[in-house]
Amino acid sequence: MSNGDRHVVIGAGPAGLTAAWELTRRGCDVMVLEADDTYVGGLSRTQVYRGNRFDLGGHRFYTKSPRIAELWRELLPDDLLQVPRISRIHYRGTYFPYPIDLGITLRRLGLRSSAAVSASYLRAIARPRRPEASFEDWIVNRFGRRLFDTFFKTYTEKVWGMPCSEISKDWAAQRIRGLSFSSAVREVIGHRRDDDGPKTLISSFTYPRLGPGQLWEQVRDAVLANGGEVVHGTRVVRLHRGPTGVTEVETHDGNRYPADHVYSTMPLRDLAGVLEPSAPATVREAGTALGFRDFLTVAVVVDHPAVFPDTWIYVHDPNVSVARIQNYRNWSADMVQDPTTTCLGMEYFCNRGDDLWEMDDSDLLRLAASELDALGLVDAERCIDGQVIRVPDAYPVYDHDYERHRLTIRRWLDESVPNLHPIGRGGLHNYNSQDHAMMTALLAVENVLDGADHDPWAVNTEEEYAETSSGRPGAGARLVPQRLMR
Ligand SMILES: Cc1cc2nc3c(=O)[nH]c(=O)nc-3n(C[C@H](O)[C@H](O)[C@H](O)COP(=O)(O)OP(=O)(O)OC[C@H]3O[C@@H](n4cnc5c(N)ncnc54)[C@H](O)[C@@H]3O)c2cc1C
Structure with a gap:
């Protein structure tokens, strides 16, 4: 099936390896260049320390895509x-329960704290914050200051590194849907559920x-078995381009790899700065503005x-x-x-x-x-x-301007470097999970090999991940906050 085209993949994380796997499965000539000396899997790797295995952050496997779920089963039939x-x-x-269950929470807080929480809620109802602009405003107006301080403020600020007063209320509205203080109080007063044991x-x-790295080691082995190459300890530092797109991929050690198609999972921020001749200043600036x-x-x-x-x-x-x-x-x-x-x-x-x-x-x-x-x-x-x-x-980071910066880079790449295909999480600057990263790779490969017209940038922009059994996103669901414009 190979037509002699050389496909170079930057990064051996989920997106890069999925692209490489699909390409090699279909008979293409593939070279994967990975900066890490040892591991495949990128953010989804499993580190090994003296025989102990651990993820960088726990990686659950969940997907709404039957195609990806089937792929996981195919790759690890006996080990999921x-x-x-x-x-x-x-x-x-x-x-306290996670996702937050206010009924149980009020009972666990005990009589005195629950009374203080309720008084704080009543104060918030009587004198709501106006205008309601921030994450903090939104929560305090609905749950009162005490509950905000206890269950929302600290964790959110630890994760995002900015005060809740600077995070847009939109994030709270997406994230806390379905929780209501008054129904929790009704539940506590009305019917006491058994509250013992882990609820x-x-x-x-x-x-x-053996952790997510097991999957990615398996995919790497499949790529190698299909005739692809995976080179470790090699960081891409320059993409040389001609009139029709990238011609060579250069790594930190001066090696140059000829390319007809390049799939990039390196951060979009970095990508905008490694083209030679360089991208216009507006594109490079858009890159450096992505956080x-x-x-x-x-x-x-x-x-x-x-x-x-x-x-x-x-x-x-x-x-x-x-x-x-x-x-x-x-x-x-x-x-x-x-x-x-x-x-x-x-x-x-x-x-x-x-x-x-x-x-x-x-x-x-x-x-x-x-x-x-x-x-x-x-x-x-x-x-x-x-x-x-x-x-x-x-x-x-999704700040107020990130969409504009992404668009600036994307438009220029589409026009000037059409054989360069950004995919994955950092590659598209999208808050993707493994399944999304994989999907962007499959779509990009189909665009190249089948002339399809998929939009990998749109993966994970519309759907929302509800992590809870009740269907509502819980605290910490995989949504991201926007910084508030004052
Ligand atoms: C703390 C945390 C928890 C998460 N939890 C989950 C979860 O529960 N479930 C889930 O599905 N997902 C989870 N994710 C998301 C998941 O890790 C990512 O979606 C996925 O790894 C993205 O794959 P990727 O290939 O796009 O990028 P990455 O995993 O970032 O891989 C990119 C690869 O490219 C390499 N690279 C970068 N620049 C260069 C360069 N210039 N030259 C050569 N190589 C380069 C990197 O070394 C890396 O190996 C979590 C992420 C984090 C951070």
Whole structure:
């Protein structure tokens, strides 16, 4: 089926490997260039530390696309687990259900706090904030200041690194739909449900037995078996172009790879700056204006087999910096090397260059252990080992102008570099999950090989991921906030 065209793929994450897999399956000549020395899977890789496996941030497999679900089954027929999901909010030593269930929450808060929460709600109803512009305004108007401070403010600010007063109310409106204070109070007063035991086992999710990296290693092996090449430790730094598009892809070591088609999963921000001759100043400026939130994971090995029953915990406590704690042993028992131990992932959201990002690994390990201790989850001395992974460009930021910048870059690429196909999460600056990233790759390949007219940029722009069993997005659902324009 190959017509002699050379297809170069930048990045061996989900999007790049899916493109490579589809291309090699259809007989094409494919070269994948990956910056990482060791791993495939990009943000969805599974790191291995002394036999313990952990994700950069827990990666559930969920998709609304039957095509992607079928593909996962085809690639890992025997190793896809169905994992019971237990996730709770940890706030000042008490567990609350996640997604938030106000009825249970009011009961767990006890009489005095519930009364204070109710008074704060009544004050908000009597004197609502006007105009209602920010995430904070929206929540306080509907739930009162006390609940806002307890369940919405800290976690949101940890994740996004900006005050809730600067986040647009649209995000709250999408995110908190279906929760109502008055119906919660009616529920508490009217019929008391049994409130014992973990109430947050709301669903299950799919997960590879050895973590998401298992899937991506499998896809890499399939690409190699089909005759494709995957080169590690090679960062693309320049794309040489002629009148009809990219002609050669240059890597940091000076190697040049001739190309007829290029699929790029490198951040769109970077892509706009690596073309030679360079893109117009407006396009390069649009690239540099695209922002990311960075992230780091401290993997902590604990010398105890049963630390807590949750797959992960949201940490709303303002006295610690950690935002989420994954317990990989509860995702799959095979993630842990020694069955008498546990492997936790302490997740910190940060920006490159800030205090957390710059902290020494040994200090971060100490911080993680001390925060586990302070939260009452694990005694610090039981944290026996660990590793720090810094993850740049983890979350594409959707500020007020990002759509305009994306469009500027896209229009110019379409016109001037038509054989360059941005795909994936950073590649399209889209808040994509693995399934979206894969879909953008499949669509781009069909555009090239079949002359189809798909729009990979539109994947994941219309649908919304409802993560809860009730169909409403819970706190932390995969939507992104916009910075408020004042
Ligand atoms: C904390 C966190 C939790 C998540 N949870 C989930 C989840 O539960 N479920 C889910 O489905 N998704 C989840 N995601 C999203 C998922 O990780 C991404 O959607 C997916 O990995 C995107 O794939 P990609 O190939 O587009 O990009 P990436 O995974 O970013 O891969 C890009 C690859 O390109 C390489 N690269 C970049 N620049 C260059 C260059 N110049 N030269 C060569 N190589 C380069 C990188 O090294 C990387 O390997 C999560 C993401 C994060 C950060």
